[in-house]
Amino acid sequence: MDAERQSPGGERLAARVHQWLRQELMRSRFRPGEKLKLRDLAEELGVSLTPVREALARLVSENALEQVDHRSARVPLLSDERLNEVCELRMELEGKAAERAAERASPADADRLAGIHARMSEARLAGRAPEMLIENERFHMELCNLADMPVLQQIVEGLWLRCGPLNFALLHMRFLHRPEEHPHNEIIRALRARDGALARLAVQRDIAVYSQAILRRLPEINAARKG
Template structure:
């Protein structure tokens, strides 16, 4: 009887996907700052795995534009330019606006309760100055809109955009303060009322107001870097 190796193959596949998800999550939560240098061996040691699944995950993240390969041995978190950020923000306004509209049209009481719970927990995290938890809840809230709207393809696109946005949002979240959450309350009210126009306006205001803070920081950094040349 021939041995069945399917279980071993499945474990290897799951390990690679797990490593990718862990690194993607770390990027979206801002655990790696812009221009941070990542080494495969250090990441493998931190995750308690071999270098192979980490290398594979790094390659996927490079394809996602979430990391950049400077040389054969050097991988870094990209430094987003103001122009690139403006493009990402423009795309997010359209896509997340669509997600907000569809959420307002489709959401039931359980969905509204889910969104309200995320906002309340985010408020608690802000009050406790738990920025890591607040940042995670913010990202979960935005992704929940695509889930409730029933738009999995859109969610996949947002995932790739947020891989690039994570370090920027993390830097701006604490300085942003109430700007980073106030419009979430408006959005929940619009979803509960079944008002797609109001929901779209709320998410556009959320992205726009937070984006102004991020853009100011990026512009200042860009000028600083130019002055050092």
């Protein structure tokens, strides 16, 4: 770690740690309730405490982590009510984003979204579940991006980050939708038809199904929090 002391590419170390942690969180590497330790993370990444500390502080601010006793940071445990609230807000905000996206998307945008969904379906059929999660996130983020509302997009990203640690429960789950009637397909159709209302309903249906599926598993997710 002495080899490249100061960040050479103008890239800040703290930002890299932050990004890395964010990704690991979305990949459900850490379980709800797990405590993240400064020195462990610093050693694994080969950096000092300082950038890790800054990254954790930022993640706490984003509510991706919570400060347990004014001391250490841990992955939050979501109660039923809290998960319901997050999903309700996602339906509200992603619904609005989808509506606006449908009103402004070009055919090329719709194609791009279709490509993401195709890769996601392919990953699912091939059993590459983590990749499926990543592509699913990409689909929703790209849809938000098409709405051209950056503040809204940041808020939605924050809401996703809260649910990330729960998604490992999806890894061993059966299909949530039958492929031919996946809400993503309907979203893509809505974009092509410039039908805002349809896009909103489709994305809300997608979230509702996700919400129900996770909610059923929530007891066992929160029970196995000793690790």
